[in-house]
Each structure stands twice: as C-alpha cells, then as structure tokens.
Amino acid sequence: MTDRHDDMPWDLDDDELVRSALMSLREDVSVQPLPEPAFVRARAEGRDEVSGDTVVTLATRRRRSFILLAGVAAAALIATGTGLLVQAGDGTAPPAATSTDSAGEPTMHMLDSTEWSAALGLPVASTVGTAKPDGQCFQTPRSDTWERRVSTLSDGRVVAGQWIGTASGGTNAPTDAIDTAVAQCEKTYTVTQRVTEDLPGDSRFRSWHARGKDGSTYWWVEATRGASTSYLTVAELDGMTYTSEEMRQVAQSALGDVDLTTQSIAP
Amino acid sequence: MKGGEASAEAEFDDFYRSTAQGVVHLVYAATGDLELARDSAQEAFARAWQRWDQVRATDEPGAWVRTVARRIAISAWRKDTNRDKAMERHGEPPSPAGPTVDRVTVVAALRTLGPEVRETLALHYLADMSVEDISRQTGAPPGTIKARLHRGRAQLAKTLTDKEDHDD
Numbered sequence: 001m002t003d004r005h006d007d008m009p010w011d012l013d014d015d016e017l018v019r020s021a022l023m024s025l026r027e028d029v030s031v032q033p034l035p036e037p038a039f040v041r042a043r044a045e046g047r048d049e050v051s052g053d054t055v056v057t058l059a060t061r062r063r064r065s066f067i068l069l070a071g072v073a074a075a076a077l078i079a080t081g082t083g084l085l086v087q088a089g090d091g092t093a094p095p096a097a098t099s100t101d102s103a104g105e106p107t108m109h110m111l112d113s114t115e116w117s118a119a120l121g122l123p124v125a126s127t128v129g130t131a132k133p134d135g136q137c138f139q140t141p142r143s144d145t146w147e148r149r150v151s152t153l154s155d156g157r158v159v160a161g162q163w164i165g166t167a168s169g170g171t172n173a174p175t176d177a178i179d180t181a182v183a184q185c186e187k188t189y190t191v192t193q194r195v196t197e198d199l200p201g202d203s204r205f206r207s208w209h210a211r212g213k214d215g216s217t218y219w220w221v222e223a224t225r226g227a228s229t230s231y232l233t234v235a236e237l238d239g240m241t242y243t244s245e246e247m248r249q250v251a252q253s254a255l256g257d258v259d260l261t262t263q264s265i266a267p
Numbered sequence: 268m269k270g271g272e273a274s275a276e277a278e279f280d281d282f283y284r285s286t287a288q289g290v291v292h293l294v295y296a297a298t299g300d301l302e303l304a305r306d307s308a309q310e311a312f313a314r315a316w317q318r319w320d321q322v323r324a325t326d327e328p329g330a331w332v333r334t335v336a337r338r339i340a341i342s343a344w345r346k347d348t349n350r351d352k353a354m355e356r357h358g359e360p361p362s363p364a365g366p367t368v369d370r371v372t373v374v375a376a377l378r379t380l381g382p383e384v385r386e387t388l389a390l391h392y393l394a395d396m397s398v399e400d401i402s403r404q405t406g407a408p409p410g411t412i413k414a415r416l417h418r419g420r421a422q423l424a425k426t427l428t429d430k431e432d433h434d435d
Contacts, residue, residue: 014424021373021427022296022392028370029291029301035309037280044313171402200341202406226406257338259314 107228108164108254115260116151116160119250121240125154137185138163138231144174153237162254163231173229178222181231182208189218195244201225205251207244217241223251230254279319283312286329289393293333294340296389299377303340311336333394334404341382376426383407384419391416 116124127149140146144165151160165174182191193209203225210218219242221232232250236242252258287308294304311332315322322328377385383405390396390404398416402409 011424014420014428017427018388018420018423019392021376021423022388024370024373025295026288026292029288029295029304032305034287034291034305037283037312040283040309040312041276041279041316043309044316171408201338226403255338256335 107166107226108223108230109256110147110149110164111151111160111162111232111250111253111260113151115253118260119246119253120159120234120242122153122159122237124151124159127151137188138177138181141165141174141177144168144177157235157237159235159237161233164254165229165231167227171227173224173227175222175224175229178206178220178229178231182220185210185220188212193244195248197248199223199248199252199255199257201255201257203255203257205248207247207251209244219247221247221251223254225255275319275323278323279316282315282323282328286332287312289329290333290336293389293393294336296377296393297337297386298340298382299374299385300340303343304336307336307340307343308332310339337386341386372427376423379426380419380422384415384422387412387415388419388423 111119111127113124113127116127129147129149140148140163144167146163146165148161148163150158151162152158165177167174189210189212191208191210193207195205195207197205199205203223206222206224208220210220212218217236219232219234219236221234223230223232230251232247232254234242234247234250249258249260253260290308290311291301291304294307295301298304314335315328315332322331325331377388380388386405387401390401391398396404398409398412401407401412401416405412407415
C-alpha cells in the first residue's frame with residue numbers, strides 16, 4: 001500500500017526501508033513474552049471489584065457536600081421527566097455500548113449504569129435505550145444515525161441521557177443538532193457557563209451549565225471526534241453539583257479515552 | 268463478562284493469543300515506547316474482556332482493541348508532559364527488552380517524529396490502513412493524513428539512511 005504525494009518526491013526504496021524498519025520492531029515485542037490471557041482477565045475482573053468501591057467512595061465523598069433542597073429535587077424531577085432529558089418511555093433492548101464507523105472501529109462509547117454511577121456519585125439503577133429518540137430541546141435529525149440511552153435512579157428519576165450521532169456518508173459530525181438543541185433550551189434555561197476545549201485525538205469537548213426558572217440545574221455536554229458526536233445531559237439532583245472538569249471526563253469516557261469506573265473524578 | 272462462561276473465556280484467550288503481539292507492535296511503533304505499548308495493550312484487552320459480549324459482536328474486535336490501546340497510550344504519553352524534556356536532559360532510558368542496535372536506531376528515529384506522524388506511519392504500515400481509513404479513525408482530514416504520511420516516511424527514511432551511511 002503506497003500513497004504517493006505528488007507534490008514531493010518519493011522513492012519506493014524508501015517506502016520499503018520504512019516498512020522494514022517498522023516491521024523489525026516486532027522482534028523487540030517477541031523478546032518479552034506477554035502475560036497469559038488469564039492474567040489479563042484477572043486484571044479486568046479485579047477492577048470490577050475495585051470499581052464498586054470507587055462508586056461507593058465517590059458517593060460518600062459527594063454526600064459530604066450534600067445539600068438537600070427538596071423543592072429543587074422535586075422541580076428537577078418534573079423538569080427532567082417532562083422536558084430536558086425527555087421521559088424514559090418504553091425501554092428497549094440497549095444498543096451496542098460502543099458505536100462503530102464503517103470500518104468497524106469504535107468511535108463513541110455509550111456509558112452504562114456503572115460508569116454513570118461513578119461519574120455522578122449517585123446510584124444509577126438503569127441505563128436503557130428508548131424508542132423515543134427526541135427530547136424537548138433535542139430533535140433527532142433523520143439524515144444521520146443516532147442512538148440514545150436514558151439513565152434513571154432507583155426511584156425512577158431520570159438523571160442523565162446520552163445520544164450518539166454519526167454522520168451518514170460524511171466526515172463532519174452532526175453537531176448542528178446539538179447547537180440547535182442548546183439554542184432551543186436557552187429559551188427556557190439560563191446558561192451560566194460555557195466551555196469549549198480541544199481534547200487529545202483531534203476531539204472536541206463543549207459543555208454548558210444551565211439553570212431553570214425553578215432552580216433546577218443541568219449540564220449539557222458534547223464530545224466530538226471524526227464523524228461522530230455524543231450529546232450528554234446531566235441533571236444535578238439531590239444537591240449534587242458537578243464541575244466542567246468532571247463533565248470533561250464524562251465526555252472523554254464517551255470518546256473511549258477514560259474509564260470512569262477506574263478513574264476517580266476530581267473533587 | 269464477570270465469571271464468564273468457559274466458552275467465552277476460551278474465545279477471549281484465543282483472541283488474545285492471536286492478536287496481542289500485533290497490538291503491542293502497533294502501539295510500540297506509534298509511541299516508540301515498548302513498555303508503554305505493553306501496558307496499554309494489556310489494559311485494552313482487559314477492557315475488552317470487561318465488555319466481551321459487545322466487543323466480540325463488533326465486525327472486527329482486533330480493531331477495537333488496537334484503537335483502545337492506542338488511545339490509552341497516547342493519553343498516557345500526553346499526560347507525562349515532562350517525559351520528552353527529561354529525555355532531552357538525560358538521554359534515552361535503557362529498554363529492559365534490550366533491542367538490538369539497529370532497532371535502537373529505528374526507535375530513536377521514530378522519536379524524532381511527532382506523535383501524530385508516528386501514529387500515522389504505524390497505522391499505515393503495520394495495520395495496513397489507507398489514508399481514508401486513518402482519517403476516519405483519527406478524525407484528521409485526509410489531506411492532513413497524506414501530509415503526515417509523506418513527511419514521516421521521508422524523515423524516517425532519511426534518518427535511517429543517514430545512519431547507515433555514517434556507519435559505513
């Protein structure tokens with residue numbers, strides 16, 4: 001496989017030289033045997049036990065700053081259930097947790113309940129796909145491929161939602177839909193903080209912190225890489241508050257760059 | 268996949284044995300750091316096992332692991348912002364794997380390239396990916412990938428050739 005670049009001279013001998021040089025590194029890899037697969041499985045399974053502790057520890061830490069405002073919580077429940085994060089609707093079988101592009105490469109990751117629990121410091125009981133892809137502010141474009149899941153606490157309150165959109169036949173992620181959703185929501189909510197940041201791997205993170213007239217507060221988060229984007233919404237329930245840094249880690253988890261179950265979120 | 272069935276374990280074990288070295292090789296070329304490549308590959312396979320039902324159902328589980336391993340390595344590499352400066356001060360750390368002099372030259376030459384250029388070369392030559400494939404996976408435009416590919420192999424070839432001439 002050789003891609004010529006017509007603007008600059010190129011020598012096929014050089015091509016072979018580079019290929020051989022890179023292939024030679026295989027010998028270094030072979031010198032030290034890799035661990036047995038049972039070791040790798042144990043590494044993963046050992047983490048599962050640790051991750052449970054992580055969730056508990058994080059939840060405990062967050063409870064130290066727990067400020068229960070029953071009115072706010074109730075308002076958040078109503079706002080969440082009826083609008084911003086859309087109603088849970090009829091649960092359907094969850095889609096694949098990692099979306100892939102046409103080459104089968106993972107592009108975006110759907111957070112599961114364990115990851116949301118670690119991220120939010122709340123016991124997220126379920127994360128399920130839904131047949132109702134639209135929310136009050138977010139209208140799923142028909143021209144692109146979108147998946148969606150909604151996450152609820154054990155009492156049924158919606159605490160988070162996630163959409164993953166992949167451009168159909170193009171290379172630009174369908175972020176217009178997110179811009180439109182945010183613009184729509186700004187008619188009802190006051191945006192108090194906006195963050196735009198480039199992330200490693202040619203990725204982009206955007207977040208908005210918003211407050212409703214009833215005092216309920218939310219984060220809207222975008223993570224974009226290549227032709228895919230993920231839009232995540234988080235309700236700050238039960239006195240929980242989150243920082244933009246924490247939302248960036250949520251975004252990085254959606255990008256597949258951070259494992260929230262093993263990485264403690266910054267206080 | 269906690270406490271997974273024996274068949275799933277056997278399937279994962281076969282997958283690991285048949286692909287792990289290739290993943291380490293790819294990440295090694297992309298970073299120039301063998302230990303980082305080994306750690307990243309192990310972590311990627313561990314994550315694959317955690318969600319094996321989903322990974323095994325993808326069109327190409329190997330591609331999933333390769334991508335995750337690369338992202339872990341790149342993330343770790345970028346977090347260690349002092350690494351390059353330390354190398355400049357103290358020189359290359361000795362590799363416990365003890366590569367031959369020729370491969371030390373290759374690694375040293377790779378490390379003269381930027382991380383994006385190294386990654387592009389590794390994906391092209393070791394994962395046999397086209398410019399379009401690399402563009403899709405990395406999110407960089409095809410023109411950028413072409414430029415990185417051309418610049419990287421030209422610079423690498425020159426460095427290696429100069430070394431050979433010098434040795435002669």
